[in-house]
Amino acid sequence: MIEVLQKAVEYGEKLGAQFVDARYDDLTLRTLERTDDTWKDIQVKSRMGVGITCYVEGVSGYSFTASSTMKEVRAAAQKAFKMARASAPAAELRLPITKGSPSKSAPSDTLRVKIHPSERDLAYKVDLVNRTIEAAREHGANIKNVRGLYGELHGRKIFTNSEGSSVDWNYLVTDMRCFVISKADSGALVIGLEGNGGTFGLEYFESKGNTPEDVGGEAGSRAKEQLKAQPCPAGNLRALIDERLAGVLAHESFGHLSEADFVVTGASPLTNKIGSRLGTPEASILDSGLPDIRKTGGLWVPFDDQGVRGSSTTVLDKGVLLHYLHNRGTAERLSERPTGNSRAVSYVFPPIVRMTNTYFMPGNLSEQEALEKLDTGVYAIQSSGGQVEGNGSFLFIAVRGYWVEHGEIKYPLREVALSGNILELLTRVEGATRDLHIQSGYFGGCGKGDQSPLPVGLGGPKIVIGNVTFGGKA
């Protein structure tokens, strides 16, 4: 396939493009979903196609095809060139790419796992989901609905460009989730959820804390606990956030603002702020395509979709803004090193600046010390999503929480919404625990630029924050 891509690059250059890159995905995706006693979904997807980007005078044009024949790939190259050429006269901000050294991959760039999902049959995965559901039922109460999910994504990604790069590696994501809905005596529905994914072999789902019994049991137990949970008080309160919520905060609020496509246009409030103190010394945020997955979990991204080798980028170092996240064009424009953050959901989309694994760095507190530091406030746990605006304002939904008084957990809280401005919030980070966990997976992901869902990793330790606005009951 690399030969077809190389010919497409040559063809694009012959048409007049100053730089061309071409990539090929041949991915398999498998989803299993059971709701109560019914199998809702057992499916397999084959996602195979080619994407071509042509650059003319610093303007990119993109096209794609689901075919891998030379004729169709050449046609895509021609369309990409035409789009770039037609758009070039209107451009006021150009992001040309200077030719450099080619990227070359090695077999070791693909993370090895003990049991690759392609080595186990469907019955094995069906059993994982069945065990999850049974465990949820065993530990739950007043259950109205229980849903078990398993997902896997794997396959080849091949890339070349005008520099003669030759990148060929295998992508892998596996995931298992459980969702439980229970009905309280008041008639209100409450939820409990658990699960995790990342670049794991299936051995992960037989490890302590991650077995179907652990995942289902936790989801059932949490829904049961929520039956007696109280609404969160509204107002400005001290907060302790868990690793998963910290990850959403790192990704949604700060991570997106550090993406250099927002910086070169001036849309990000982090524009021209390199070297500035934005947070307390307890606040450090990294993005890494190569996390220590056995230790922290996460997603393995050894190359981005512009063929740039994955790396670890300290974005915020002890409160000081150190670096942005880049594609090749923005890196050149801002004279920073490329960070391997140009990613696309599939060949249908052009790569844009996206995160890989984004997380707060751990501190030195134990969980108990963190609760004592919180003193009185909300311990917010897990997240069902979040959103940030270009002005830095954010909103995150924590799935559940606890009301804490004088360092002691008092009672469970229902869904909790935290809001504020990230740049103000970073000045209120008071401490972090020693643990680091990165959450990733097949279900959900980043939705930037209508390209959803792109698997990403996000995480951190538990973090104590001085003052957060909670939406709730007045």
Added chain:
Amino acid sequence: MEYESIKDELLSVADTGLKFAAKRDSSAEFEVYVHYGSVSRVELDQGMVTAKDGAVAGCAVRVAKGKRLGFACASGISTARVKKAVEESLSVVNSVSAEDDKFSGFCDPKKAGRECKFNRNILGVEVDELMRHCQDMTKEARSVDPRVKVVTAECRVLWDSYAVANSRGVQQASRSGSNRCLVYVMSIDGDERKTAYRHDAACDRLLHTEGLGKEAASEAVGQHHAKKLELTSVLPTLWGPEAAAAYVLSSLGQSAHGRAVVEHTSPLCDMMGAAIAGEGFTLVDEGQRPDGLGTEAVDAEGHPQMRNIIVENGILKGFLFNTYYGRLFGVGSTGNCSRGGGPFGTPIPYESVTGISAKALEVSPGTKTHDQLVSSIDGKGILIADDPMGIFHSTMSTGQFSVVANRVYLIEKGSRSYPLQPLSVAGNYYDGFKKLNGVGSNATLGLYGVRSPSLVFDGFTVVG
């Protein structure tokens, strides 16, 4: 592929796939779905241009052997790819013993509905014209005020078609097209950053971009010097058309889905015929509106699309179903089968199994103008100008929501007063509908495809 012949070509591919499938296993029931979609998109972001042109094409096969079900899909619509999807779906169904005992067959054949009224001139819009629209909107926005520092304009032309064939005799296809634009403006004054957007979308005419940049910029600039509310209280909230559309979509737009109703995850499941909203509230899913962006002749499994009343004068009247959930509920499909549901759909529908989605939600307009709704609020109230942050992260099952309204104004003594800094608004969707205090006459098509007028709710907690 050409728009005029696309349906015949896709039907032919679907039929080939179905015949191949029947030969491979005559004991199974099959459904073959084939999709082709063309998109041209140009974005001008602070002078930085990104352009894309291509066609999404793929196929999906569902197979049923008794109560055992399998699904597979493949990118591409060549015979080889369709056959691959058939083979994969059979390998799924033959390798599992898991059954869906509620399954009772795919969609039965029925007479198709109508397609949207599509203006063929849209097909002739070239990249340079899309670019010119982007430049015009940007120029307009920048001319409003020097504080308008960031302008992003985007235009796109899309057309697509799909065909469905199944073992029960369904052989249906539909096609549609549209052109859409969006301009997003950020005004910066010191550390204060204020944003606003405007958009246009149509299938029956070419884009109207004139005035959009100016309106968005004026709204963004007008929010500067926002004051803090300095209050935690329960206040009446007036949701402008964009905000109200988002409210409806993330609440009833999800909980009226047949799956949520049948599986008891919707709080509406036992409330048919009950009063769930104020008397002035009527909600319809209009799958056959001639100029509707969700209008198709058939849905994603070949059932005719329809007009479905969900709430009429505050009374819950109906839910939205595909064939599977419609049969389970005992009412049949309402023509709401989708591939790639959720509030936003998906650009790659063939990769999703069949689900349920609203086609084009419409809240019927009331009699009061937006200004009359403002003046109807005694004392303090809040005007939420467009979709607040977090509105799509709330949980339909519980109805609890907590959002941050960024473009927000204080209402005092019946008049719109000064802009406010972002504030948190929290409550319960369904309690809100019961405390609905006003429906405007200004129904507008929102960014997410829902047509709604302004709505006034009592009883939400505001923190600012």
